[in-house]
Each structure stands twice: as structure tokens, then as C-alpha cells.
Amino acid sequence: MRAELESRFFLLMLVVVTLAFGWVLEPLWGAVFWACALSVIFYPLQQWLLLHVSARRGRMALVTLLCSVLVVVLPLLAIGASFVQEGISFYDRLQSGEVDPAKMIDAVKSAFPAVVSTLHDFGINTDNLRQKLSDFAMTTSKVLASEMLAIGQNAAGLFLNIALMLYLAFFLLRDGPKLLHLLVEALPLGDEREHLLFAKFAEVTRATVKGNLVVALVQGTLGGIIFYLLDIPAPVLWGVMMTFLSLLPAIGAALVWLPVALYLYATGQWQQATVLVVYGATVIGLADNMLRPLLVGRDTKLPDYVVLFSTIGGISLFGINGFVLGPLVAALFMVFWQIFMTEFNQRSSS
Structure with missing residues (x-):
């Protein structure tokens, strides 16, 4: 009885000091x-x-x-x-x-x-x-x-x-x-499960950071170049804005270049507006449609819609770090359920 009480108290203190250590590291x-x-x-x-x-x-x-x-x-x-x-x-x-x-x-x-x-x-x-x-x-x-x-x-x-x-x-x-x-x-999760989870963590982190940053930098650079060629003020600012917004799959960069194109149409600059729309829909959009599935979706093995929703949700909760944490949480969620269903089905059938 006493040994069981000591074990429970030790586990409680382990959780407390772990949370305290996390709290100490919170600013960093x-x-x-x-x-x-x-x-x-x-x-x-x-x-x-x-x-x-x-x-x-x-x-x-x-x-x-x-x-x-x-x-x-x-x-x-x-x-x-x-x-x-x-x-x-x-x-x-x-x-x-x-x-x-x-x-x-x-x-x-x-x-x-x-x-x-x-x-x-x-x-x-x-x-x-x-x-x-x-x-x-x-x-x-x-x-x-x-x-x-x-x-x-x-x-x-x-x-x-x-x-x-x-x-x-x-x-x-x-x-x-x-x-x-x-x-x-x-960790008391079982060595095989832990290796699977750590492998998934490394896989998703590498894919989302590498893939999303590459896609964002490519789209931001392409956007900044066309803004500079069309003589639109502050092309570097808009290029960086497109870089940040490109972390949102499918819709990011268009939040910048599409309103600018509408304004150019409204002020009679039809040629510049048309060039921007065609360039944005084909060149900038093609970079997203081609690179993101190759660099993010394929490596994470997550469906595109899961990547989109988890990225948006992650950014809304965690800020800029959320473009990694969102898909990471989604991937771990799917791995845990995969482990559960596999082991539960094996136990049920045996």
C-alpha cells in the first residue's frame, strides 16, 4: 500500500516539475x-x-x-x-x-x-x-x-x-x-509506437517547414518581381506580404495581387491589370499548385484539405509558428488513431 502511494506521489511530482520546467522555458x-x-x-x-x-x-x-x-x-x-x-x-x-x-x-x-x-x-x-x-x-x-x-x-x-x-x-x-x-x-508508450511517432514528427516538421517556406519564398519573389516590372509602389513590401500570406495554401498570395489588379482595372490601367491577373493566376498560382503537393502533401502523407485547415487553424492559435504546429498536430492525431485502430482490431479479432 505504501509503495503504491509513493509511486503515485512520485508520478504526481514528476508531472508538476515537468510543467514547471515548461513554464520556465515559456519565454524561450x-x-x-x-x-x-x-x-x-x-x-x-x-x-x-x-x-x-x-x-x-x-x-x-x-x-x-x-x-x-x-x-x-x-x-x-x-x-x-x-x-x-x-x-x-x-x-x-x-x-x-x-x-x-x-x-x-x-x-x-x-x-x-x-x-x-x-x-x-x-x-x-x-x-x-x-x-x-x-x-x-x-x-x-x-x-x-x-x-x-x-x-x-x-x-x-x-x-x-x-x-x-x-x-x-x-x-x-x-x-x-x-x-x-x-x-x-x-516515455511509457512502447518503443515501436514511440519510434513511429518521432519519425512522423521529423517527417511532418521537415516537410512543412521546408515545403511551405520554399513555396512562400517562390511566390513572394515572383509577386515582388511582377510588381516591380509593373511599377507598382513598394514591390518589396508586397512581395514579403505575399511570402507570409503564401503560408496559407491555395488562397494566400491572391489576397495581395487580386485587389491590386482590381484597382488597376478601376483606374483604367487595363494592360497592367490584365498582365497581373494572368501572371498571378498562372505563374504564381502554378507555383503553389505544383510545389506544395510535392513538398508538403506528399511528404506529410496528409490530404490537401487537411493541410489547408490545419495550417489555418494552427496560425490562428499559435501565430506564425502555427504553419508547422497545425499540420504536425493533424499528423500526430492521424497516427495515434491509426495505432489505436490497428491494435484494437488485432485484439478484437484475437
Whole structure:
């Protein structure tokens, strides 16, 4: 009786100290998460290096980490810096009146009266919509500018998080097999199940990060190029916006280029608008339709609709990290149910 009580109390304390440790790490959770993601993505590269280069595991982990910095971290920092510069410039244009969202909406309304009448039929007051969109654009740009200023002022904190992420990623790359063995030994789920779950975690994380980022960067770059060629203001800003929105499958980049095309039609710039629509629907859309199933859906073995809904839900719950966490939770959900159905059916039939 006493031994059972001690075991239960120990398990209770184990849960408590584990939750407490997670609470202590909560401010650094983003750095920990991306360190895990970075190590999972570049672990195959390290394995290849270990097979072809005779060197210690620690040195190969350092080489792999430097490759991840060159391929991922530095380009993302460069894109972020460009986004900050373009965002501040766009905010200044809004403040000076050079860019007036209200005039843009009026131009679209006058050019497409059928759309206005349809909206009225559905009970949508376009005058209120015009004011709300104008206020939203001004408020959003103001918040964006203030956030950019805060990021600039807290640059030390940002670089500290990046340094902690890279520091942890090095040890995860170097000691990954040992840590995985410890987790398998510690978790009471059964070794076969745990290996399956860890394999699925690595598979989904690698596919979603690699696939979604590649698709987003390709679509954002293609969008920025066409905006630059059509002489649309702030092409870098809109390109980065399309990059972020492209994390949403199927609909992301169109949320930027389609309204711009409608405005170009409304202001009589038919040639530019037509080029943008054709380019957006074919080139930008084709990049999403071809690359995403190859890089994301195929590797995760998740249906496209599950990827879409889990990505949107993940982003709404977890922010930018949700484009990985959403599909990851969906994949683990399906694996757990697959294990349950397989083992339950085997026990029922026996």
C-alpha cells in the first residue's frame, strides 16, 4: 500500500516539475521550437557529411549549423530588414496622403457599380465599408510601423533568441541520437509506437517547414518581381506580404495581387491589370499548385484539405509558428488513431 502511494506521489511530482520546467522555458519557447525544427531539417545533411567526411560528430554538427545559417537564417534576416524599410516608407506615404485607401476604394466602386449593387443587396453598406477599410489601413500601418520600431529597439533580444536557437540546435544535431534514445526510454508508450511517432514528427516538421517556406519564398519573389516590372509602389513590401500570406495554401498570395489588379482595372490601367491577373493566376498560382503537393502533401502523407485547415487553424492559435504546429498536430492525431485502430482490431479479432 505504501509503495503504491509513493509511486503515485512520485508520478504526481514528476508531472508538476515537468510543467514547471515548461513554464520556465515559456519565454524561450519559440527559440526552442525552431532549434528543434532546424535540427530536424538539416539532420540528413549532417548524416551525409558523416558518411563522406572523416571528422568528429561535433565538427560536422558545427558545419551543418553554419550551412543552416547561410541557407535559412541570413536570408530571412535580410528579408525582414527589407520589409521593415519598405513598411516604414509605406506608412510615411499613408501619412502624407500620397497613398489614400479611400480614393482607391472609390475608384473601384465607380468602375464596378454591379459589385456595389450586389453588396447592397446583401445588406453591406459600401460607404461604411470604405471608411472601415480606410481606418483599417491607417491603423494597421501605424501598428506595423510601431512594431517595426519596437523590433528595432529590441534588436538585442531578437539576436539573443537567434543565438539561443543556434546554440541549442548545435547540441541537438550533435547529440540527437542520444536524446532520442533517452526519450524512447523515458516515455511509457512502447518503443515501436514511440519510434513511429518521432519519425512522423521529423517527417511532418521537415516537410512543412521546408515545403511551405520554399513555396512562400517562390511566390513572394515572383509577386515582388511582377510588381516591380509593373511599377507598382513598394514591390518589396508586397512581395514579403505575399511570402507570409503564401503560408496559407491555395488562397494566400491572391489576397495581395487580386485587389491590386482590381484597382488597376478601376483606374483604367487595363494592360497592367490584365498582365497581373494572368501572371498571378498562372505563374504564381502554378507555383503553389505544383510545389506544395510535392513538398508538403506528399511528404506529410496528409490530404490537401487537411493541410489547408490545419495550417489555418494552427496560425490562428499559435501565430506564425502555427504553419508547422497545425499540420504536425493533424499528423500526430492521424497516427495515434491509426495505432489505436490497428491494435484494437488485432485484439478484437484475437
